[in-house]
Amino acid sequence: MEERIGEGFVLSCSDIITDQGFSLDFFIHSTNVARIALEIAEDMELSFMEKQSLYQAALFHDIGKSKIPQSVLNKKGKLSPNEWEIMKKHSIYSQELFLSMASLNSKNIEIGKIIRYHHENWDGSGYPDRIAGEDIPLPSRIIRIADIFDAITQPRAYRNYKITNALEVMEDMKGNEIEKDLFDSSHSLLNSILHKTLKGNTVNWKKQQLMKL
């Protein structure tokens, strides 16, 4: 499954990645999030179809960042309120771009919704639609956890170091940004991924994932 969807992701995004000067970091983040989300889904014993939609949505979740100006996307300092409003549009752009590349069947429309809601918070404080709790599709809630986990364990444009106590940081997000029960049940899995990546073999771990695409 990963091989086929991954191949589609590379082919679909190659023009955008090349045209917009997208970095390898973007590609690695997307594949990291997809892999982590899939591992959570496997732990939860979701169906093949659910896992397939989740994996595809996770791969495309940030593709809309290709429409965000580089000055905002790669800004080293804190974003201004206006820049933040621009940045927040990326989840809608991701949905639109995915649907512009995929055939408009019910499955892809569902995947588009999963992509749109990947920054919605459990407490309703997220974006773009400020939906909350179980109104947020389960795959979007899984991607939210995988996305935060990968974001805080990898260096970012505004932070050139990794946060090593990621799970402690995420503990404080329970019930706010992320769903408490989902995080608790994924804790040991995330802990094992954290230890694999912190053993100094982050690059190898990424290479292994890229080889699976």
Ligand SMILES: [Fe+2]
């Ligand atoms: Fe995002």
Ligand SMILES: [Fe+2]
């Ligand atoms: Fe992301």
